[in-house]
Amino acid sequence: MMMMMMMFGCAPWILTLLILLFGLVLYLYIPYWKVRRVPGPPLIPIVGHLPLLLKHGPDVFNALAKEYGPIFRFHMGRQPLIIIADPELCREVCIKKFKDMPNRSNIPPASGSPLHEKNLFLSRDSRWSTMRNTIVALYQPSHLSHLIPIMQSFIDSTTRNLTTTKEEEDITFSKLSLMLAIDVLGQAAFGVDFGLSKGDSKSIKGDEVSRFIDAHIYSTQCLKMDMSGSLSIQLGLLFPFLQTPLRKFLRWIPWTTDHRMRSNEKKLCERLAQLIAIRASDKDHSSLNMLSVVLNVRDSKDIFTPDYVMGLAYEHLLAGSATTSFTLSMAIYLVSKHPEVEEKLVREIDGFGDHNVTADDLQSKFPFVDQVIKETMRFRSVSPLVARETNKEVEIGGYILPKGTWVWPALGVPAKDPKHFPEPHLFRPERFDPECEEQKRRHPYAHIPFGIGPRACLGQKLALQELKLSLISIYRRFIFRHSDSMEDPLEFEYGLVVDFKHGIKLRVIKRDNQ
Numbered sequence: 001m002m003m004m005m006m007m008f009g010c011a012p013w014i015l016t017l018l019i020l021l022f023g024l025v026l027y028l029y030i031p032y033w034k035v036r037r038v039p040g041p042p043l044i045p046i047v048g049h050l051p052l053l054l055k056h057g058p059d060v061f062n063a064l065a066k067e068y069g070p071i072f073r074f075h076m077g078r079q080p081l082i083i084i085a086d087p088e089l090c091r092e093v094c095i096k097k098f099k100d101m102p103n104r105s106n107i108p109p110a111s112g113s114p115l116h117e118k119n120l121f122l123s124r125d126s127r128w129s130t131m132r133n134t135i136v137a138l139y140q141p142s143h144l145s146h147l148i149p150i151m152q153s154f155i156d157s158t159t160r161n162l163t164t165t166k167e168e169e170d171i172t173f174s175k176l177s178l179m180l181a182i183d184v185l186g187q188a189a190f191g192v193d194f195g196l197s198k199g200d201s202k203s204i205k206g207d208e209v210s211r212f213i214d215a216h217i218y219s220t221q222c223l224k225m226d227m228s229g230s231l232s233i234q235l236g237l238l239f240p241f242l243q244t245p246l247r248k249f250l251r252w253i254p255w256t257t258d259h260r261m262r263s264n265e266k267k268l269c270e271r272l273a274q275l276i277a278i279r280a281s282d283k284d285h286s287s288l289n290m291l292s293v294v295l296n297v298r299d300s301k302d303i304f305t306p307d308y309v310m311g312l313a314y315e316h317l318l319a320g321s322a323t324t325s326f327t328l329s330m331a332i333y334l335v336s337k338h339p340e341v342e343e344k345l346v347r348e349i350d351g352f353g354d355h356n357v358t359a360d361d362l363q364s365k366f367p368f369v370d371q372v373i374k375e376t377m378r379f380r381s382v383s384p385l386v387a388r389e390t391n392k393e394v395e396i397g398g399y400i401l402p403k404g405t406w407v408w409p410a411l412g413v414p415a416k417d418p419k420h421f422p423e424p425h426l427f428r429p430e431r432f433d434p435e436c437e438e439q440k441r442r443h444p445y446a447h448i449p450f451g452i453g454p455r456a457c458l459g460q461k462l463a464l465q466e467l468k469l470s471l472i473s474i475y476r477r478f479i480f481r482h483s484d485s486m487e488d489p490l491e492f493e494y495g496l497v498v499d500f501k502h503g504i505k506l507r508v509i510k511r512d513n514q
């Protein structure tokens, strides 16, 4: 040490500073070095490409794919993501080489929060497969068809709320659809009636309803991927090792976003703990909802510890409702903007008559409703990026990626690529007509809003059932027009999933058949 100090002829503190600086440069540079051969835009030290994400949202990946091709580097602070922007490469990552990338990488905003990490989404290897295998049957059509009557009753309550609306009055449809989606999830995952769409629940009343919804909305909006999240999330994006200690520290400091997030999570967890206690005391072990199934097997499968049961419950509540409600609101928003689509949709629904819709009817009698849902999800995907991490060295798209590389398929990019979807800026549901040339020519994985492969969305069939049933029931009785008070173009927020910045505000028009 003395020798070094003499060699450099400087005071010990300068040397210490130099060593620290060198360590910092190495810390920031090594992740880049490992994947440097993959092309990508010029890097800004420390922040990487985060300013691009903050400015353009996930649409930035479409522009970068045009410039850098189907596989490119994008740096979230120091962390490089290898973005996959091509359907064939998505198939390679999610299906063909699934064994080399079976787990998701950490999601930076969720890092260090047990509530967000101890769930199906971020669990790994055998824990993940045991958890998924335990509950997957609940999300298959044979089970979901039993949920149709109860789903229909929640939808009917929602449409009753629309009936009382005056034509000159605005409704925030995205809030109504969120209540509907939470109610459906309440039944499917917890076996309870939250009663939000009725607005007269026995379990949650009056102010509590709006507090519950606000806590739910806040919880999804806080986990920002760009630089607009809480201080611990922002610094965690730049220096990941700081995130957990900083989160622990800041949550005790009033007025910080971290503190607010913590108390918000606490409130939601108290509510979920009540539900878990109710289900745990059930004498009837035949109940078929996620929570009962998990609680029934927890003695034989020691992976379902209390923190994982809570994490799973929290995950279902958030992942299952924000996504479906966004898609339903987006569909109604887009249909209202396109009278020719609205006319065709209403014609198909009226053609069926007004008798009850069964699971078989949903499968085969509403092809145009299917096309509207697919086109809505293509037009604005609620989950445009999915995460994977290599568990050994692997070759993708001609590049050797070392173990531990974060590989993120950008599902939203092929969905807006004119090669797969001519005139991608146009909302044209017919492009998904199985008889149409565009559909026949298209790569089968150009449109995969629920992901693909063993790790694809668990709730896909539940979401589609709810979306179809809702559109059919709603358009039987109403059409909509945009409220003058809604911004144009629509503005979005980018957290773990995409959300509306100001909600979807509509005018309700009762149809003549009322």
Ligand code: HEM
Pocket: 094, 120, 121, 122, 132, 315, 316, 319, 320, 321, 323, 324, 327, 382, 383, 386, 387, 449, 450, 451, 452, 454, 455, 456, 457, 458, 459, 460, 462, 463
């Ligand atoms: C329109 C609605 C929805 C969309 C667009 C959507 C989208 C997605 C996507 C893209 C993934 C990641 C797939 C991958 O990594 O390959 C995912 C995973 C997941 N989704 Fe959904 N989702 C929706 C609704 C739901 C619902 C209703 C549930 C409720 C059960 C749910 C629960 C989950 C879970 C638990 C995972 C993690 C699966 C695993 O790791 O095994 N989702 N979803």
